Amino acid sequence: MSRIVLLIAVAIAFSGCLKKREEGLVTIRMKSNWAGESLVIGDVYTNNDGNPIMVEQFKAYLTDIAIVDENGAEFPISDVFLADFSESNGVSATVPASKYTKLRFSVGVPAEINTNTDPATYPSSSPLSVSGSEGMFWTWNSGYIFVKFEGKTAFTPDASNLTEPYAFHVGSDAFYTTHEYAIDFEIGEEDETLNILFDANKFLNGTDDVINLQQDNLTHTMDNMMLANRFVALFNESISVRK
């Protein structure tokens, strides 16, 4: 027993001499852009078709956010985070000092939570609770909305008259997707911040597909599964991660 105490005392004294941190803080920020500039909810941008467009709401559930170190060990950052891009979003966690190589997260809510869930069973502080998920839970076909992207556009270049609504509400277990990004960083002397970027312009304008809002502007997933599929594919393509 006394040997253990002695060893601990030596170890503490030793680490004190080196002043090397054994852990540090990782912050994950979620940001949204419109073609390179920060997306501001309510501001008017120009869509690729030349028409004005405004985003009124952009929210997404990000779950099982974790980082992976060079030995493949995973360190959780957050179980469930509801990113609301009308404000700044971020989540932090203390992790061991190490070299890290990957950021992993999922868009949506895992099936075991999404199926037969009841938001009223979560404490109000949870993003899955009735108040935490307000507007992000389908009450007519029980389940969480994974991504909500909606606003107004115009079918002419006149930016003073945005009256045409669009709304993409996607959910259902089939759209739960896991993303993994290679990114090297070290937690040691310094903390680190990683940014998950969502380029909202690419939600509509991808390399292989373009959503023409004059024709395709509304999906609640089950009522327009084809458009939901297209939106999710574009959305997933739009995500990038950087320091």
Next chain:
Amino acid sequence: MRWGCVIALFVLLGCNKSEWRPEDRTYNAEVPVGFPPLSIPDDNALTDFRVLLGKQLFFDTRISGDGTVSCGSCHKPEFAFADNQAVSPGVEGRIGFRNAPSLANVGYQEKLFMDGGVPTLELQVLAPFDNHAEMDLSITKAIEMMRNDEHINALAQFAYGREMDAFVFTRSIAAFERTLLSGNSPYDRFLRGDSSALSPDAIAGMELFFGQRMACGSCHTGFLLTDQSYSNIGLYEEYADVGLQRVTTLPSDNGKFKVPSLRNVALTAPYMHDDSRMLLQQVIEHYNSGGKNHPVKDERIRPLLMSMEEKMQLLAFLEGLTDIGFTENQAFQPE
């Protein structure tokens, strides 16, 4: 009277709160003869306080955007907790999407809504708040308003041992709804041996209803007079409301709606998911005609070639499903 007793108990228990447990005072649900036991979720056993709180909330109009609409505004006790209006008006008289269904025996429903999109009564409580044409009030605000009501909040403590919150709100309303049991119609009394409970016409109508030729009873079966399946009955060649397909996306579910319980059906006009039939006679005419062509129409819907007398007999039977004791039950009326 009942309320007065509970207040007295409430005050009494207030003196001795430490001995009180939310599960105390089990509610004695009067399950009708011939009905199976109610299936009650583990976290929402029926107690007097839970049912009482749920009833208070059910009839409280404060929980709507303009303070005029309660659950009971569309689910009216006198119409077996259905509405007599074609698609009920909600806040500011806005017209909803579908007819308000009867809540009689709703505790036995496997899934809620005509397309079965909601799995529990507790979850269903959230739905009208989301809807611009119904409550049109944030559920969070509704709950906060109720929490700020001292009386309601105190009742929540006795019912669930916690402050009014989303859990208490959804559980208590569901608890009250589970007590809405109806099983004492003339048809029930006839089944229990009172041969005079149904008229000879109604008895003939009952035999037609369950007979092979009409086979109404092949879907409208069991103690609820529904097998809780979903069926396309050939109401339209093209459905504006796609029904079950809205939930499953399957074209084979187009125009399918849940087979409703026919208990108290004479009170729940208008009929069909979209209230397109004002009278029961029109419903009978629809089935007699065999309906319109549709690729997924139930094959049991076919021309029945009913005589005038048979139609009258069938109507007499359907009227024999009305449980006046249910609509007049004081326990289910607003205080």
